Amino acid sequence: MDDYVLLLRGVNVGGNRRVVMAELKAQLAAAGATTVVSYINSGNLIFSYDGDATKLVADVLAAHYDFSIDHLVLTKAAYLAEIAQAPDWWQAADDRRHNALFKLPGYQIEFDADILSSLTDLDQAVITDHVIFWCAPQKVHYHQSAFAKLMGTPFYKQVSIRNRNTTVKLATLLNERD
Template sequence: MVYTALLRGINVGGNNKVDMKLLKTAFEQAGMNNVITYINSGNIVFTTADQTKKEIARILEEAILGTFGLQIKVLVLSLEDMKKVLSALPDSWTNDDKMKSDVLFLWEEIDDETILEKLTFKPEIETVKYAPGAILWAIDKVNVNKGSLSKLVGTKLYRQMTIRNVNTTRKIVGLMLAAEKQLV
């Protein structure tokens, strides 16, 4: 099966530095196949069989600890998981000079539509939606500093999610679809 691993909090502000070539090797040594890394924020597409997502995450967290000495949370999502998120993501949402749109990927412990009740957001300037496995968030670029996403940073909820912009999310799904074609 095709999976993506989203690493939380690597290569941010000079902290938790992880070299992508070494990370690819660590994933391969941990038994993952067809490993592809995408940009420096910890997005890895790979294939593996006969393991649950939780088992894969544990294996990868141990591999990262062993290789880099870092305790990094890893969220493992299947191609089907990512397709559900992508199908809920409006095509009009962009991450450019006009709009900022992010996908807040959720760990299983908080993955429920009621998560929206725990968030404070400003519906007059922000659009926030739940999709299975994620919160979708968009705001016009001119309002970013007035938005609520920055208030989420450092909270207990924030530690149970990892954020990617919509461009990165769409690219990851594209890489996963290409990996799936190679399996056939």
């Protein structure tokens, strides 16, 4: 049985696209997933499953929700390998926004070059197979950053964003499952 992380995009934001994590945990368990846990209310779940976890999640979401939910399923090994590639500056405590932008299925790879060419002196980004590690200003200069300008673009709809704390906590929870 393998461990997986499930990242949902755009749920429980402003009271819209409501997904109760306790209900989703129960739905996944009823479909065969085991040791299902969630972290905060923004669509972060970890579970074990013996089979095609991507299909399991797609089937559960389609059966229980009347709106589509973009999501990404990664194995424990894949998630931890991606997080291990986080640059030192992304892990440093400072006054900037530290985000991990997880590429959803269907992500257009040409966005990678667009991102790198759009970076300002205020941004830092490193791109891996499944994640874009990005730092941008927190307050004063945020709206001048490339990160701020990408919100609402087609690119934005193809990623699911987690802050550094959530990203690292999910790695910790996965590591605790040994």
